Amino acid sequence: MSRLQVEHLYKVFGRQPEEAVRRLEAGADRDELREDGVTPAVIDASFEVSEGEVFVVMGLSGSGKSTLLRTLNGLLPPTAGRVLFDGQDLTALNDTELRRVRSHSISMVFQHFALFPHRSVLENAAYGLEVQGVARAERERRAGEALEMTGLGGWEKSWPDQLSGGMQQRVGLARALATEAPVLLMDEAFSALDPLIRREMQQQLVDLQKTLHKTIVFITHDPHEAVRLGNRIAVMRDGRIVQNGTVEELLLQPADDYVASFMEDVDRGRALAGVSAGSAGTPGSTLGKESADA
Amino acid sequence: MPRLQLGDWIDSAVTYLRDHFAWLFDIITNVVSGMYDGLDAVLGAPAPLLLAGILAVVALWLRGPTAAVLTFAGFALIDSIQQWDQAMATLSLVLVATVITIVLAIPLGIWAARNRTVSAVLRPVLDFMQTMPAFVYLIPGIFFFGVGQVPGVISCIVFAIPPGVRMTELGIRQVDGDLIEAAEAFGTTSRNTLLRVQLPLALPTIMAGINQVIMLGLSMVVTAGMVGGGGLGASVFTAISQVNIGLGFEGGISVVILAMYLDRMTSSLGTRVSPLGRRATAALTSVRGASIWNYRPQTGIAVVGVVVLALVAGGMNIFGGSADTNTAAAGKNVGDGRSVNIGYIPWDEGIASSFLWKEALEERGYQPKLSQYDVGALYTGLSAGKLDFQTDAWLPTTHQSYWDKYKDSLDDLGSWYGPTSLELSVPSYVKGVDSLADLKGQGGKFKGRIIGIEPGAGMMKALNDKVLKQYGLEGEYQVTTGSTASMLAQLDRSLKAKEPVVVTLWSPHWAYSKYDLKKLKDPMGAWGAGDGLHTLTHKGFAAKEPQVAQWLKDFKLTEPQLSSLEAAIQDAGQNHEQDGVRAWLKKNPGLIDKIAPVKKPAAAAKG
Numbered sequence A: 001m002s003r004l005q006v007e008h009l010y011k012v013f014g015r016q017p018e019e020a021v022r023r024l025e026a027g028a029d030r031d032e033l034r035e036d037g038v039t040p041a042v043i044d045a046s047f048e049v050s051e052g053e054v055f056v057v058m059g060l061s062g063s064g065k066s067t068l069l070r071t072l073n074g075l076l077p078p079t080a081g082r083v084l085f086d087g088q089d090l091t092a093l094n095d096t097e098l099r100r101v102r103s104h105s106i107s108m109v110f111q112h113f114a115l116f117p118h119r120s121v122l123e124n125a126a127y128g129l130e131v132q133g134v135a136r137a138e139r140e141r142r143a144g145e146a147l148e149m150t151g152l153g154g155w156e157k158s159w160p161d162q163l164s165g166g167m168q169q170r171v172g173l174a175r176a177l178a179t180e181a182p183v184l185l186m187d188e189a190f191s192a193l194d195p196l197i198r199r200e201m202q203q204q205l206v207d208l209q210k211t212l213h214k215t216i217v218f219i220t221h222d223p224h225e226a227v228r229l230g231n232r233i234a235v236m237r238d239g240r241i242v243q244n245g246t247v248e249e250l251l252l253q254p255a256d257d258y259v260a261s262f263m264e265d266v267d268r269g270r271a272l273a274g275v276s277a278g279s280a281g282t283p284g285s286t287l288g289k290e291s292a293d294a
Numbered sequence B: 001m002p003r004l005q006l007g008d009w010i011d012s013a014v015t016y017l018r019d020h021f022a023w024l025f026d027i028i029t030n031v032v033s034g035m036y037d038g039l040d041a042v043l044g045a046p047a048p049l050l051l052a053g054i055l056a057v058v059a060l061w062l063r064g065p066t067a068a069v070l071t072f073a074g075f076a077l078i079d080s081i082q083q084w085d086q087a088m089a090t091l092s093l094v095l096v097a098t099v100i101t102i103v104l105a106i107p108l109g110i111w112a113a114r115n116r117t118v119s120a121v122l123r124p125v126l127d128f129m130q131t132m133p134a135f136v137y138l139i140p141g142i143f144f145f146g147v148g149q150v151p152g153v154i155s156c157i158v159f160a161i162p163p164g165v166r167m168t169e170l171g172i173r174q175v176d177g178d179l180i181e182a183a184e185a186f187g188t189t190s191r192n193t194l195l196r197v198q199l200p201l202a203l204p205t206i207m208a209g210i211n212q213v214i215m216l217g218l219s220m221v222v223t224a225g226m227v228g229g230g231g232l233g234a235s236v237f238t239a240i241s242q243v244n245i246g247l248g249f250e251g252g253i254s255v256v257i258l259a260m261y262l263d264r265m266t267s268s269l270g271t272r273v274s275p276l277g278r279r280a281t282a283a284l285t286s287v288r289g290a291s292i293w294n295y296r297p298q299t300g301i302a303v304v305g306v307v308v309l310a311l312v313a314g315g316m317n318i319f320g321g322s323a324d325t326n327t328a329a330a331g332k333n334v335g336d337g338r339s340v341n342i343g344y345i346p347w348d349e350g351i352a353s354s355f356l357w358k359e360a361l362e363e364r365g366y367q368p369k370l371s372q373y374d375v376g377a378l379y380t381g382l383s384a385g386k387l388d389f390q391t392d393a394w395l396p397t398t399h400q401s402y403w404d405k406y407k408d409s410l411d412d413l414g415s416w417y418g419p420t421s422l423e424l425s426v427p428s429y430v431k432g433v434d435s436l437a438d439l440k441g442q443g444g445k446f447k448g449r450i451i452g453i454e455p456g457a458g459m460m461k462a463l464n465d466k467v468l469k470q471y472g473l474e475g476e477y478q479v480t481t482g483s484t485a486s487m488l489a490q491l492d493r494s495l496k497a498k499e500p501v502v503v504t505l506w507s508p509h510w511a512y513s514k515y516d517l518k519k520l521k522d523p524m525g526a527w528g529a530g531d532g533l534h535t536l537t538h539k540g541f542a543a544k545e546p547q548v549a550q551w552l553k554d555f556k557l558t559e560p561q562l563s564s565l566e567a568a569i570q571d572a573g574q575n576h577e578q579d580g581v582r583a584w585l586k587k588n589p590g591l592i593d594k595i596a597p598v599k600k601p602a603a604a605a606k607g
Helices: A018-024 A032-036 A065-072 A095-104 A122-125 A127-132 A136-149 A165-178 A195-211 A222-229 A245-254 A257-263 A268-278 B007-019 B022-044 B047-063 B065-082 B082-115 B116-131 B132-143 B147-175 B179-185 B188-219 B221-225 B230-240 B245-273 B275-288 B297-322 B348-364 B375-383 B400-411 B458-470 B486-498 B544-554 B561-573 B577-587 B591-595 B603-605
Strands: A002-013 A039-050 A054-057 A082-083 A107-111 A183-187 A213-218 A232-237 A241-247 B338-346 B367-372 B389-395 B409-415 B421-427 B449-451 B478-480 B503-507 B517-519 B530-537
Touching: A002 A018, A002 A065, A018 A032, A018 A039, A032 A039, A032 B022, A039 A082, A039 A213, A039 A241, A054 A065, A054 A222, A054 B230, A065 A165, A065 A183, A065 A213, A095 A107, A095 A127, A095 B449, A107 A165, A107 B179, A122 A127, A122 A165, A122 B007, A127 A136, A127 A165, A136 A165, A165 A195, A195 A222, A213 A222, A213 B221, A222 B179, A232 A245, A241 A245, A241 A257, A245 A257, A245 A268, B007 B022, B007 B132, B022 B082, B022 B132, B022 B147, B047 B065, B047 B245, B065 B245, B082 B116, B082 B188, B082 B221, B082 B230, B082 B245, B116 B147, B132 B221, B132 B375, B147 B188, B147 B221, B147 B297, B147 B458, B179 B188, B188 B221, B188 B245, B221 B230, B230 B245, B230 B367, B230 B478, B230 B486, B297 B517, B338 B348, B338 B375, B348 B367, B348 B389, B348 B409, B348 B544, B348 B561, B348 B577, B348 B591, B375 B389, B375 B400, B375 B530, B389 B400, B389 B409, B389 B544, B409 B544, B421 B458, B449 B486, B449 B503, B458 B478, B458 B503, B503 B517, B530 B544, B561 B577
Parallel strands: A054 A213, A054 A232, A107 A183, A183 A213, B338 B367, B338 B389, B449 B478
Antiparallel strands: A002 A039, A002 A082, A232 A241, B389 B530, B409 B530, B421 B503, B421 B517
């Protein structure tokens, strides 16, 4: 079954957002709403992410992909539509229940790392567990394991500002992994790194995913990264998902010129071969037929 | 434009508050003065050098050996210039004000950081508090909180809260939004986001705010000294009122030492207590390497050092014994330990007569408490019943405006010295000017200026309204306004330069014994009859302490008595006024019995 399910989701910033949603549903254009001072960031998004899948949302900046990601864990409440997590409607939860979902079930990794500068590497990695209320010894053990997993064993006592960008993001990843949440939201997690390090991190994520089988929603503006990591890719433009499909579908049957130009640079041979080689999970499979729980 | 009666509204608001919320102000007064008394008792208890040692250990912990040595030297200097007790009083005042300010400012700052409406409302209020001149609320403050330390503490708080609130708000607002989002993304409650992310990261900024709070509080102590706040403020205020530059500097340098100590310690405390600061220190040590100059004791060691010194101090207090004995001779203990509050203006005749009465009342078994004020504050305190009496009322002319305002709540026990006189004076080397009439046509010589004093003084009014008119000096002379201290400073300067100068002066005044001056004659009697020095009490004092009131009523001093008493006090030096009084009493035996006679012991025994 699907872990995450998004149904007709709208997110509108500005005055009278519900009114704007009604106009959008009636077929109004995004630009004409903008003239009235409201910004529709996500328009009528629907998709499903199944267990153990890496779902990539790709688009240019301003296309609404980061906003979409933040509606998935309720950091931004959607204006209309539903987000179902294991069949549970997140938009119907109260603050306490929502916080519980975030601390136990959905972790997040940030573009600019967002490490706490006043905490050591170990304390950063243990942060989510601290929020869960796990006792100190236990959380430090589990945070240590998470750091070990991301290749940062031995750096526990260091401070974030002593680490390079790539190492800092490994701490960010370890912080997200330590809570043992089944779902990871990754917001342009590798975009701030230089290209070599980025490749290294992408490979590490692929390797980790082979053993961890997390359900990952990964935001990026880089088609190479999307192709490397994603089982399926949704392409966003001006707040709408213009195509949602496998790498092959995007390469071979692009929905429009926008998608086609996005995929232009991608090395087709490697991409089509690499899908099955790189990613764990369900290359090209249909949704909801596989489970990585076992 | 129609005249808006804003001032009247404020007047009635103050009266309303005073009449209906007295209980509230009493609670505040009790809490604040309780805190102050407690802290002052603690700081005042150890021997000065021991406390200097304790403060040095704190400096060692926070900043290392250099700071510790400088701290000890600085506080030893304060002790050696005999400003120690005042410095401790000031330190207590500032610390109490700081604690209260922090307790108010940090929650307000947090609230403002989390709520834009609160921030928008607070901003003009804080501007108001920071820029409204302190005297505007200090004098009404006496109505609410009485005289003494409390209005001083309150004025420090009012003045110091704005940076505390602003820096807290700024510190929290400038925490990276990404970090707040990260905390939320991991399910942190907003309270925990505040405690675990925002406050720790804002701490350096908040500590900078607290540092500002302390510095602004210290800058208010002189003002507080003018309304009976005591401490170094009173030292400085006394010194500048008497143009005693040396003493003023001694008080001033003590304020500076306190300020530098508190500034350095609080800014280091910021790095010592905040995780970010510890991180920075660790980085620094690894760069500089370990050296004796970078040595910082562990917190534990520092605490042990402080406790050991404090125990030594406590031990010395216990075994040193206290010298507090009742000075009242047997059979003359009329006062039975009842307290009497005396207020005085730091003018020579006020100091002399007040300390004489302090000595006399102690001899009679009372516990007189002396505190010094600015004139306005003195009258306000007396009329509010926070003070029992003062001996330095220049009536009927000079203090007429105060008397008219407060006479309903005051009793005049009559004049103990007089007549005084008001006059214009010139240095005696100015030839050809002997009377007010001679000033006419000489404007060029004096640059057309008469050096005046405070614009509110009764004598300034008499000068402008009567004297200049009657002698036809209007237009030719401008009366400059300033203060008594600035007038005396100008006089001193002109005398040094042998320049002609004409100043407003009065007798008795020490300037006549210090400088060679000539009082200008007043053949037309424009100044009017001279003032007497009156003793004023709060209404009802005579009923409470009839014996003291009777003594005060009968009190008289002659000119040689007063001038020799003032000279004796001057010789004894600041803070040793009472020693001066005692030395003078030795030369005038029996005077106490004359001014404060006690009935025959037999009669007292029967009664």
